Amino acid sequence: MQIKEITKGFAVSPQLYPGDLPKVFKQDYRSIICNRPDGEEQGQPSADAMAQAAKDAGLGFAYIPVSPRGVVDGQAESMQAALAGLPGPVLAYCRSGARSTKLHALATEASSVGSIASNRNFNIVIVGGGSAGIAAAASILKRNRKVSLAIIEPSSDHYYQPGWTMVGGGVFSKEFTRRDESRLIPNGADWIQSSVATFEPEENKLTLSDGARIGYDMLIVCPGIKLDWEAIKGLPETLGQNGVTSNYGYNLAPYTNRLVKDMTKGRALFTQPPMPIKCAGAPQKAMYLSCYRWEKEGVLPNIDVQFHNAGGVLFGVEAYVPALMEYIERYNAHLNFTSNLVAIDGERKIATFEQKDGDSTKRVEEAFDMIHVVPPQTAPDFIRSSPLAGETGFVAVDQATLQHTKYANIFSLGDACSAPNAKTAAAVRKQAPVVAVNALSVLNGGEAVAEYDGYGSCPLTVERGKIVLAEFGYGGKLLPSFPDWLIDGTRPSRLSWLLKDTILPPVYWHGMLKGREWMVKPQTKRAA
Incomplete structure (x- = not known):
């Protein structure tokens, strides 16, 4: 930790991690302010994770995220209110400490003008x-x-x-x-x-x-x-490197594109955690689009493609499964049901899954050259x-x-x-x-x-240029938006693409x- 004291009772620091907070407490700080927006960088702990870690360490916590583009209206007043309400001394952090320093200065200036209307x-x-x-x-x-x-x-x-x-x-x-x-x-x-x-x-x-x-x-x-990246042991430390990627992150999805583009042989794993997750078809969409590109490049036979799904079926609405299975067979992807990713070692390129075996559960290690991870969600x-x-x-x-x-x-x-x-x-x-x-x-x-009526839609991108347009409501009832003669949602369609x-x-x-x-x-x- 590189802590810089700004005034008596207030200091700033670059990015902190949950493991730092007991040390912060030992240095006599009593509150933490996070000035860094969630998702700015791969492996960055979320504000929710830091809030829990602060609570566990006996620290107060406030989240006032400041974009790299600068402070916006109301944030100086929010910082002022946090400094007034939190027990001190206070340690604020962002990526480098610069935003926290700037916001503190503005909050101090706002304090000299008058207090904010908090209600x-x-x-x-x-x-x-x-x-x-x-x-x-x-x-x-x-x-x-x-x-x-x-x-x-x-x-x-x-x-x-x-x-x-x-x-x-x-x-x-x-x-x-x-x-x-x-x-x-x-x-x-x-x-x-x-x-x-x-x-x-x-x-x-x-x-x-x-x-x-x-x-x-x-x-x-x-x-x-909440995307619970921390629930998979070792995942936050290796995201965006070592062949570990996810389309569930703004800054991670381009890494998926690069990995797929560069891969010519080896083993590619795609994972899906237990439900509920947002867009339940997204984990396999990543696999289909990757396989299509490898097929077009003529390298698909050299790649062992595996789909590890914590659930027991490929897709929850049965009407769409036959079309999806045609692509599973075409791409020679291996299905592993009731197989849940629980840990990952990026440097060794080993993923650990818990797999149900009858009434018991076993742990299985799988090597990979590339792995597309979907985090558990709560x-x-x-x-x-x-x-x-x-x-x-x-x-x-x-x-x-x-x-x-x-x-x-x-x-x-x-x-x-x-x-x-x-x-x-x-x-x-x-x-x-x-x-x-x-x-x-x-x-x-x-x-x-x-x-x-429970309507939801999942455009399953089975190849570049074709989609299986799944539209359904409560109980798996099909709720198509278009007549079958225009788009048959149970079959791949160029119009759906x-x-x-x-x-x-x-x-x-x-x-x-x-x-x-x-x-x-x-x-x-x-x-x-």
Whole structure:
């Protein structure tokens, strides 16, 4: 650790790791402030992981992420509130310590001007500014411009995550999938660039990581899902090197493309963790696109391709399995079911799997030249530990109305809710109008009147130029958007590839995030 004291009671440091925090405590610091956004670099511990490590070490913690592009409005005040509320001395960190130093200076300046207004109230507060939060906000404001609405989102970056499969496949650039969050906040919405620490649903309030409290009449919770890289032993230390990659990271997907491009022989492993995960087809999409490129280059016979799935089937909706199995056989990929990745040694290029063998479980080591890893996924820590969580840790909702099972003025959608649908962007596109209608109805003294049928879509990229377009709802019911004569979703289709490659990105940026509900107008169970 390279700790630099800025003032008495405040110091800065480059990137810290969970193992550093007991040492920080021994050096008499009593709180940590993380000023580095999650996902900036492979192997970087998440803010959630650091918050837990701080708690374990007896340290206070606050998360005020500052983009490399600089401090934005409100962050100096958030830093000021954190410094006032946390026990000192305080140690702040970012990549190098520079952002923490700058933010401290601005917070000190703000303190000399006056204290911040830490309590605000809104008609509707949305937790999460990803696809679900922005789409829900846009749909609400399309219907009622008079409501006061705030979006709480710490990140300055917004990602079109369905595009990362295509980045890993060499089709899109990673830059194509990123935009500034500030450009996407709907007109009429306030952006609070912070993160939530706790919920107080009995009082219709929540507390931010900087100590500010926000009140609401209606709460919509959609912070996404936690990618638990740390759950696989050795994975954070080797991600992005030693042949270890994942299309589940913005900065990692280009490494997938490079590995596949350079590979001419050896063993390639592709993994899928236990459900739930976002886009359950993405683990095998990476495999199909890789195999297609190796096939075109004439090197596929020299590569041992293995798919290790913690589940027991290739895909959860049986109607799509025959078409997928044709590609498994064509690419000579070996299927390993009930095989869960638990550890990885990047330097030795060894992956360890736990495999079920009858009633017992055995550990198997597999050598690799390349491995595409999908991390285990859970509800975010601040959701799992909150009164909003159900048995699974996700926000407990009615699967049709997406209304909380206990608190009538709370709704949830996207990856963080407990509804048993596929966690995909297509699901969010259908859920957002349902939540918008229901939230406004309840806000006006009515009941939830719109229903979600569990629709989700998974465009399975079986080769470059063809896709098996899986569309289904609750219980695996097929819910195709197009007639069979145009697109038979159970068979590979070039038109489905056109959807994925050309049509869906602008539908996302200019339709879904703008409140344009093309083909997803909500159905109501009773008159509004």
